[in-house]
Amino acid sequence: MSRDPGTVFIGRKPAMSYVLAVITSFSSGNAKEITLKARGQAITTAVDTAEIVRSRFLKDLKISKISIGTEELPPREGENRSRMVSTMEISMAKE
Amino acid sequence: MSRDPGTVFIGRKPAMSYVLAVITSFSSGNAKEITLKARGQAITTAVDTAEIVRSRFLKDLKISKISIGTEELPPREGENRSRMVSTMEISMAKE
Numbered sequence A, B: 001m002s003r004d005p006g007t008v009f010i011g012r013k014p015a016m017s018y019v020l021a022v023i024t025s026f027s028s029g030n031a032k033e034i035t036l037k038a039r040g041q042a043i044t045t046a047v048d049t050a051e052i053v054r055s056r057f058l059k060d061l062k063i064s065k066i067s068i069g070t071e072e073l074p075p076r077e078g079e080n081r082s083r084m085v086s087t088m089e090i091s092m093a094k095e
Helices: A015-028 A042-057 B015-028 B042-057
Strands: A007-009 A033-039 A061-073 A083-094 B007-009 B033-039 B061-073 B083-094
Touching: A007 A015, A015 A033, A015 A042, A033 A042, A033 A061, A042 A061, A042 A083, A042 B042, A042 B061, A042 B083, A061 B042, A061 B061, A083 B042, B007 B015, B015 B033, B015 B042, B033 B042, B033 B061, B042 B061, B042 B083
Parallel strands: A007 A033, B007 B033
Antiparallel strands: A033 A083, A061 A083, B033 B083, B061 B083
């Protein structure tokens, strides 16, 4: 995963934290497109974030791309099998 | 939400239950396209289901469409505000 300013990594915080991050990125910089990246249970938060941003705050945003995938994570301590986890990316752009 | 045979509603069961439903639909009928529909926390399960079907079982499937949205649910008993919940639809089709 890259660290460019057009990317917001979704974790375990409430969706509103990420909504704020997206709004800040769009309003502070030259970002024309922001991509939300999430894994596992955070996928739901990513969808919530995109929907809240679009319906309440930046109504001219369009979802430009949605993709899903699978990532292999190293095994947890005490386990010996690597884990497969689902990933999702949602890109939003100004028209 | 419609009840046509090309739709699989994702709920609280483990992803493997829905994987089986998708495989059955594709192999038993004339379905060329199956759409997974999920709300809230089940969105993660929908992504897991799509990824497991595609990587382990039906490798010729392509994700034909992914969309997200918001649905308004009636308030829970004792509350007086309706709840907004995120939704997701993933369509998978044979090539």
